[in-house]
Amino acid sequence: MMVFIHGGVPGITPYASGPHIWGPLPKNARTVSVSGQTVDAMTQSVRKAIEGKCHLVGHDLGGLLALNLAIEAPQLVSAVTAVASVAAAPSGDGVPNTTLAHPPKPLGSRESQRWALERVSYSHAHVSEELVDACVAAAAKQSPMTLKAYEDEFVPSVMKAKSRFYEVCRTDGIKVPCQVIWGSHDPLTTLDQGLWLFRGLAQKQRVAQFHVINRAGALPFREEPAAFFQVLNAFADGI
Amino acid sequence: MRLPEGKWLDVDSIRTRYYEAGQGEPIVFIYGGNFGTGDSASSAYTWSENLLPLSEHFRAIVFDKAGQGETDNPKNDDYTMAAVVRHAGAFIRAMKLPPVHLVGHSRGGYAATRLALENHDLVKSLTVVNSGTLSPGIGTNEVVLAKPPYPAGTPECVRWVYQNYSFNPDVVTDEWVDAVMFTLAIPKYQESVRKMGAEKLGTKLFLPQLAREKRETLQWLNEGRLQRPVQVIWGFDDRTAVIDRGIELYNMFARHERRALFHVINQSGHFPFREHPKRFNALMRRWVESIA
Numbered sequence: 001m002m003v004f005i006h007g008g009v010p011g012i013t014p015y016a017s018g019p020h021i022w023g024p025l026p027k028n029a030r031t032v033s034v035s036g037q038t039v040d041a042m043t044q045s046v047r048k049a050i051e052g053k054c055h056l057v058g059h060d061l062g063g064l065l066a067l068n069l070a071i072e073a074p075q076l077v078s079a080v081t082a083v084a085s086v087a088a089a090p091s092g093d094g095v096p097n098t099t100l101a102h103p104p105k106p107l108g109s110r111e112s113q114r115w116a117l118e119r120v121s122y123s124h125a126h127v128s129e130e131l132v133d134a135c136v137a138a139a140a141k142q143s144p145m146t147l148k149a150y151e152d153e154f155v156p157s158v159m160k161a162k163s164r165f166y167e168v169c170r171t172d173g174i175k176v177p178c179q180v181i182w183g184s185h186d187p188l189t190t191l192d193q194g195l196w197l198f199r200g201l202a203q204k205q206r207v208a209q210f211h212v213i214n215r216a217g218a219l220p221f222r223e224e225p226a227a228f229f230q231v232l233n234a235f236a237d238g239i
Numbered sequence: 240m241r242l243p244e245g246k247w248l249d250v251d252s253i254r255t256r257y258y259e260a261g262q263g264e265p266i267v268f269i270y271g272g273n274f275g276t277g278d279s280a281s282s283a284y285t286w287s288e289n290l291l292p293l294s295e296h297f298r299a300i301v302f303d304k305a306g307q308g309e310t311d312n313p314k315n316d317d318y319t320m321a322a323v324v325r326h327a328g329a330f331i332r333a334m335k336l337p338p339v340h341l342v343g344h345s346r347g348g349y350a351a352t353r354l355a356l357e358n359h360d361l362v363k364s365l366t367v368v369n370s371g372t373l374s375p376g377i378g379t380n381e382v383v384l385a386k387p388p389y390p391a392g393t394p395e396c397v398r399w400v401y402q403n404y405s406f407n408p409d410v411v412t413d414e415w416v417d418a419v420m421f422t423l424a425i426p427k428y429q430e431s432v433r434k435m436g437a438e439k440l441g442t443k444l445f446l447p448q449l450a451r452e453k454r455e456t457l458q459w460l461n462e463g464r465l466q467r468p469v470q471v472i473w474g475f476d477d478r479t480a481v482i483d484r485g486i487e488l489y490n491m492f493a494r495h496e497r498r499a500l501f502h503v504i505n506q507s508g509h510f511p512f513r514e515h516p517k518r519f520n521a522l523m524r525r526w527v528e529s530i531a
Contacts, residue, residue, distance in 0.1 A: 184493055191486070198503065202475060208505035209518070210475075214493045226529060227500060234525040238518030 002029040002236070003050050007060030007087065009154060011144020014103040014116035018142075020134035021059065023222055026229065029057075034065065037149050038157035043068045047076070055079040055236060060218070061158075064088040067178075068161050071168050074175040079239055081232060082197065083181045084218045087158060088165065089193040090200070099187040108139030120218035122185040131222075166200055173204025177239045180209070181231060183216035183223070207239055240287050241414075242301065245309070251329045256309035257302035258283050261294030264363075264531045265336045266523070268299070269327060269354075271345025271372075273445065274306030274318060275435025277391040279400040280428065282308030284418035285344070288516035289523070296524055297340075302330050304350070306431050308422055318431070318440045320346075320449045324353045331361045338363035340527050345480070345509065349373040349453065355467055356459050364468040364530045366523065367488065369509050371480030372449070374488035375457055380479045392423055404509040406476040415513075463495030468530050470500040472522060474507030474514065500526075 004025060008017030019031035032049040036042040043065050046056075055078050058066035063085025070077040082088055099119050104112045113135040118124040145154060168174060178201045182194035191212065198210035211231045216223040242258045249255070268289065272281035283301040293299045303310035305326035306318065313322040327350055331339060341362050343351025348370025355362040371378035383403055389396035397419045402408040422428055435441035459465075469492045473485035482503065493499040502522055504511045512519040 195482075195486075195503075198505075202505040206506045207518075210501075210503035212489065212493075212501035214499040215497050227498070230525045230529045231500070231502070231522075234521040235518070237524070238515075238521035 001052060001054050002026070002232075003046075003054040003056050004029055004031045005046055005056060005058040005062030005065055006031070006034060007058070007062045007085075009061065009145055009150065010139075010142035011107070011146070012150050012154075014100045014107060015113055015120070016108065016135045016139035016142060017059075018134075018138040020131075020138060021219070021222070023131075023225065034062065037145060037153050039064060039068060039154075039161040040157060043072065047073065050076060052076075053078045055081065057081040057083065057232065058085065059083045059221070060085050061087040064158070064161055064165070067165055067174065070174055070176050070178075071165065077176045079177040079179075079235070080174070081179050081181060081235065084183055084186055084189070084194075084220060085180070085197065086189045086193065086218075088162065089189060089197040090166075091193065097188055108136060110136055113139065117219075120187055122183065122215050122217040122223055126219070126222045169200040169203050171204075174201055176205075177207035177235075178205055179211065179231075179235050181211045181213065181220060181228065183218060183220040184212050184214045185216065186218045188218045209235060240291060242283060242287055242290055245283075248330070248333055250326060250333045252314065253305055253311045253326055255302055255311070255326070255330055256283065257300060257330070258290060259294075259298065259300040260291055261296070261298045263297045264527050265298045265300060265339045266293060266527060267331060267336070267339045267341055268301045269304065269341065269343040269347035269351045270301070270307075271347045271370075272307065273320070273323070273346055274304075274312065274428070274431040275441060275445075277423070277432045277436065278387055278396050280307070280419050280422040282418060282422045284308075284415070285510075286512065287418075289512050289520055292516070292520045293523060297527055300334070300336075300339075302327075304347075307428075309425065312427050312431050312434075316434065316440065318434055318445050320350065320353075320445065321452060324350050324357065327351075328354050328358045328361060331358075336361075340364045340366070340530065342366040342368065342523070343370065344368040344512070345370050346372045349449075349456070352460070352465070353452070353456050356456065356464055359466060362467055364470075364526070365465065366470050366472060366526065368472045368512060369474050369477050369480045369485070370488070371484060372453070373456070374480065374484040375491070376484050376487065378479060379481065383478045394420055397423075404477075404479060406474065406506050406508040406514060410510070410514050457491070460491050461494075465492065465496065467496070468498035469496055470502065470522075470526055472502045472504065472511060472519065474509060474511035475503050475505050476507060477509045479509055498530075
């Protein structure tokens with residue numbers, strides 16, 4: 001069973017992510033809804049939602065949650081795929097990424113959602129009316145994280161989780177097979193960041209792979225779904 | 240794992256050894272190395288972990304390149320990469336294959352790419368594996384494999400060379416060493432060693448011609464002439480063709496081809512298809528299925 005974990009922080013990430021962001025999934029897949037104000041709380045929300053041993057596929061923040069769960073409970077995880085996981089990738093002393101700096105207000109509007117989805121993509125072709133509808137509906141349902149909670153709780157929890165993750169990579173290693181999938185034209189990150197995430201994993205985990213999907217941005221599973229599932233399924237076949 | 244029973248085919252008057260199994264979409268593998276090396280010798284055996292597993296889904300074919308393995312040496316002392324590429328193209332034509340999924344490793348990655356650039360009608364997709372010969376920049380074979388500490392042509396030397404290519408030295412099995420020793424002992428192969436070494440065709444002919452044609456090949460890639468789906472697969476720990484060179488090569492392909500993928504396999508040296516055959520074969524299977 002593959003479990004798909006979305007990324008995004010309600011009220012902070014300009015497009016409203018959620019299970020809908022993945023688009024059509026194969027039969028052996030299911031999605032989870034992430035909740036909580038910290039990485040640990042969000043990880044627990046994923047842990048409660050899964051049944052049996054799963055291949056966790058996490059997008060952005062979802063990738064960090066998947067890796068966090070693989071550290072905490074490797075018996076529940078058969079493999080991890082981290083997709084465009086800027087949240088898990090090293091970012092030391094980088095300059096701010098301004099891709100989503102000035103979204104149109106209000107944030108939950110169709111205009112704002114479309115603007116953000118197009119900004120994080122290589123091409124706007126995948127941003128359908130259906131996707132915009134789903135994002136608007138998700139934004140209306142979500143409880144936005146306050147700026148205070150974001151700054152006081154969430155961001156420190158990300159730094160703590162990343163620090164623990166890279167310590168484990170250096171010492172005991174992540175105990176399950178891992179792969180990193182990156183979009184070649186992700187406006188939110190660089191290829192180098194993805195490669196350094198892979199390098200971290202590769203220190204102690206023999207079964208580790210890194211893949212680049214061409215002409216895709218931060219949502220490679222939407223922009224190039226055939227290539228994305230080709231890579232994902234090949235990894236599942238090979239392990 | 241061993242190859243199926245070998246067959247022979249006359250390819251432009253060059254007696255050519257090849258191995259095939261399975262049915263369906265044709266995959267043709269081109270291994271690396273070149274004729275006339277005395278401390279190592281590639282042959283069709285290089286793909287022994289891949290041919291039969293992939294033949295469960297496709298028609299998988301490996302042939303010995305001109306002057307390598309059991310195939311005849313090039314005619315008229317044409318010890319050049321151009322002759323190798325011509326022979327490879329002629330082999331695919333002689334086999335009467337529909338457009339093939341071409342897989343080239345190392346020097347074979349260069350040959351496969353050049354073949355595709357010169358014969359688009361023969362090629363459906365291209366896979367390049369750890370090819371320092373094709374990728375821009377310089378190779379580090381001469382650094383990593385300088386002066387083996389054993390006499391050339393001995394099993395100890397062969398084992399040392401392939402172990403230094405690999406991440407895990409244990410992947411260099413006795414069977415692999417035996418396959419190399421078999422090739423080294425063939426009289427026509429020894430002739431190629433004399434031609435390339437004592438008669439200096441290696442430094443006078445093969446390397447200068449390859450360098451000139453590599454410049455042209457990279458220019459063609461930069462111009463977008465490949466025009467076929469392409470994937471690059473790289474062993475992360477290859478010290479002879481380091482990962483940065485794989486990234487640079489992938490970027491050249493990806494500039495012009497939407498269907499361009501890059502895959503990196505951890506704890507693998509120069510031969511990811513031998514160090515991690517199950518995952519390599521899974522990548523190949525899903526790739527061919529996606530193109531077919």
